[in-house]
Amino acid sequence: MKLTVVGGGSTYTPELADGFARLRDTLPVDELVLADPAADRLELVGGLARRIFARQGHPGRIVTTSDLDAAVDGADAVLLQLRVGGQAAREQDETWPLSCGCVGQETTGAGGLAKALRTVPVVLDIAERVRRASPGAWIIDFTNPVGIVTRALLGAGHKAVGLCNVAIGLQRRFAALLGVTPAEVHLDHVGLNHLTWETAVRLHGPGGEDVLPRLLSRHGDAVAADLRLPRALLDRLGVVPSYYLRYYYAHDEVVRELRGKPSRAAEVAAMERELLGLYADPALDTKPDLLARRGGAYYSEAAVDLAAALLRDAGSPHQVVNTYNRGTLPFLPDDAVIEVPAALRAGAAPAPLPVAPVDPLHAGLIANVTAYEHLALDAALHGGRDRVFRALLAHPLIGQYDYADALTDQLIAHNREYLAWA
Structure with a gap:
């Protein structure tokens, strides 16, 4: 089974790797591909993901690449975890709405709309490339705002579900x-x-x-x-x-x-810098405690359970x-x-x-x-x-x-x- 994570350079990804390793009987992954244009982050995250697999005795192969088309070719499922514009764009989403006395937040209100406008065209382009390379693949969207992004994917006829x-x-x-x-x-x-x-x-x-x-x-x-x-x-x-x-x-x-x-974006950006420093340590082979404060608790378990159910009737x-x-x-x-x-x-x-x-x-x-x-x-x-x-x-x-x-x-x-x- 081949799974691809688009946005694989995210600091969230070791949480996913840990879940795939722990729950391999539920979802036996032969190849996990981490795709991201940020090559420097990708290698740090990919290195830790490989060490997590090795520590837990997972036989699967982890591949890192900036070539999206190669990453999704032959995939059984593609998990999307994108942040178009990075934490800098999120910082703006969380601040400029406050000038009108409105909540600044990345998934709702004016900031959430800004994120949707940046994200939907990118996600639809990725989905079209998935459809060409792997027509039967499921697209599992974890990218916010999940409701709007999932509606865009389904409206374009993609085999998609939001998580x-x-x-x-x-x-x-x-x-x-x-x-x-x-x-x-x-x-x-x-x-x-x-x-x-x-x-x-x-x-x-x-x-x-x-x-x-x-x-x-x-x-x-x-x-x-x-x-x-x-x-x-x-x-x-x-x-x-x-x-x-x-x-x-x-x-x-x-x-x-x-x-x-x-802003929360400023807090997360600082956390991400610290996490990437930890990920660079070749002795680290478990997800660090700091990652729990990054957000996305139980994300990996939800992703494994959903993919297993969609692909092999093995999840809840x-x-x-x-x-x-x-x-x-x-x-x-x-x-x-x-x-x-x-x-x-x-x-x-x-x-x-x-x-x-x-x-x-x-x-x-x-x-x-x-x-x-x-x-x-x-x-x-x-x-x-x-x-x-x-x-x-x-x-x-x-x-x-x-x-x-x-x-x-x-x-x-x-x-x-x-x-x-x-």
């Missing part, structure tokens, strides 16, 4: 609080990427006992602290929102915080993924990309599991952000100032014409080199 680590992180956290194994915990997880709620926490499968009320009663303070939301809010909602909902539920509070501290049969709605949420169009548990079978598109009626409190926001994502993808595919303005005006974190106008000008000014139409 995020939020659900698996919550599953692991809830299992620890409940004193059970993660495999015993099934989440009724509903919404869009980075806009989700856990409406039930079930033991022993999709139809199992809902222990969410017990979880909130006994461990509500711990869950609230993880989310940085008030315990009283969780009690009133009766569900567990994703921590990304804090951008909506406490927007002005978050803006004040962001204005008073260094039900997993949370990003895929077409297809009537699952009746208040959304069929071609909206939602994030829900789905039934997975090798060779087949994910089939979303039935979802209980969604509380209007959540459904309204889901519908609003879905409309924004539709307009955002239109702007990413076709360009133009008016399309950018319409997407920003539609976003519930912006929504005022003067803010949308000003942010449109700033987005274009800060991203002109990435926008073919600007």
Whole structure:
């Protein structure tokens, strides 16, 4: 089996290598190809990945290359983990929206739109090259904003599915609080990427006992602290929102915080410099503890589980993924990309599991952000100032014409080199 990671020079990649090595019985990889145009980073990351494989006795071969076409040729699956513009572009995404009193964040609001505009054309070009070189390959997208990028891939007819680590992180956290194994915990997880709620926490499968009320009663303070939301809010909602909902539920509070501290991009850039220094040590053959602070917890386990299910019916049969709605949420169009548990079978598109009626409190926001994502993808595919303005005006974190106008000008000014139409 050949797997290719596009963006293989990412500091995340040793997490993937560790997962592939540990879980080789679930996903036996013969060849892991790390593709990245940044040759210096790629060799550091690839060297550590090889040492991780060797330490754990994995017989697979790890190849590093800057030749994308060779990297994807013959691949069974291609995992995308790109950051077009690097941490420098992310730094801008997180700062210039604050001038209008709007959240600066890389996956939502104006910053998230900027990332989508930079990313979608690049991802679609890569996907076309995958289709030519390996027509049957699955494309697994971990590149943010996952919902918009996955919708672009599916809309272009690619064999694609989106992946995020939020659900698996919550599953692991809830299992620890409940004193059970993660495999015993099934989440009724509903919404869009980075806009989700856990409406039930079930033991022993999709139809199992809902222990969410017990979880909130006994461990509500711990869950609230993880989310940085008030315990009283969780009690009133009766569900567990994703921590990304804090951008909506406490927007002005978050803006004040962001204005008073260094950006997350600056923190991550410093962390990446330190990580690459560690990766250069030829004696290092395990992922360093610092990597856990980089983000993407349990990313490798989610990726292995998904790829195994898609390729060989070996992963968990039900997993949370990003895929077409297809009537699952009746208040959304069929071609909206939602994030829900789905039934997975090798060779087949994910089939979303039935979802209980969604509380209007959540459904309204889901519908609003879905409309924004539709307009955002239109702007990413076709360009133009008016399309950018319409997407920003539609976003519930912006929504005022003067803010949308000003942010449109700033987005274009800060991203002109990435926008073919600007």
